[in-house]
Amino acid sequence: xxxxxxxxxxxxxxxxxxxxxxxxxxxxxxxxxxxxxxxxxxxxxxxxxxxxxxxxxxxxxxxxxxxxxxxxxxxxxxxxxxxxxxxxxxxxxxxxxxxxxxxxxxxxxxxxxxxxxxxxxxxxxxxxxxxxxxxxxxxxxxxxxxxxxxxxxxxxxxxxxxxxxxxxxxxxxxxxxxxxxxxxxxxxxxxxxxxxxxxxxxxxxxxxxxxxxxxxxxxxxxxxxxxxxxxxxxxxxxxxxx
Numbered sequence: 505x506x507x508x509x510x511x512x513x514x515x516x517x518x519x520x521x522x523x524x525x526x527x528x529x530x531x532x533x534x535x536x537x538x539x540x541x542x543x544x545x546x547x548x549x550x551x552x553x554x555x556x557x558x559x560x561x562x563x564x565x566x567x568x569x570x571x572x573x574x575x576x577x578x579x580x581x582x583x584x585x586x587x588x589x590x591x592x593x594x595x596x597x598x599x600x601x602x603x604x605x606x607x608x609x610x611x612x613x614x615x616x617x618x619x620x621x622x623x624x625x626x627x628x629x630x631x632x633x634x635x636x637x638x639x640x641x642x643x644x645x646x647x648x649x650x651x652x653x654x655x656x657x658x659x660x661x662x663x664x665x666x667x668x669x670x671x672x673x674x675x676x677x678x679x680x681x682x683x684x685x686x687x688x689x690x691x692x693x694x695x696x697x698x699x700x701x702x703x704x705x706x707x708x709x710x711x712x713x714x715x716x717x718x719x720x721x722x723x724x725x726x727x728x729x730x731x732x733x734x735x736x737x738x739x740x741x742x743x744x745x746x
Contacts, residue, residue: 510550512546512565517587519591519592523595523596523598527605530660533682537561537564537686538563538592539688540589540688541569543575544667546734548667549668552668559671570586571731578738578742590695600628601629606658607633607660607662608635608658609635609664610636610637610653610661610665611693614640615638616638617637617639620692620694634658661681661684661687662692663686664690665688671688
């Protein structure tokens, strides 16, 4: 079942269901695209019709933000829980580690994806991460990265290019990535690598991870201004969910 929040269709899945769905996708020899929008991404999509269309074409869309879950409750069609890109990836790694499924990390600054690979393989013994690349590329390097991904044929491709760049990259290359499940994970490689700390569990349980990020990363202030705009937009659009 889909729950429409300001034009973006979210899947009504809890974390365990989302993980199982990703693993199910891997058993299929097809391209699959997973998006995990937060309120900022929803607001950006409302200003970019092409991006909104892309989100509507994704194979799975989960709520990476308590604001989206709150909006679903306000509209009377409650999403089960927040399913962030980072946590979803961790759940999938846990299931992948005892299988022949493989992953590939693409994005982040120089060396970050490689460090994230090292840390995740320590955390999940048996996890097979077959390649990494940073997120800085020109047209020629992009061609080489895409060739490397296609040669290694990962089952699970994580893109940390930032939104909407990562989602648009997945969509634009969908015909070249048959058999690959792709997900945009934003800055998750920095967290996986240990360069950035997640909010303490208490903050996450109270839905205050955004506040912790703002306090520890003041440069995010401008981006955070999208949150009150999202709330206002939700309040003005009650009854327009389908």
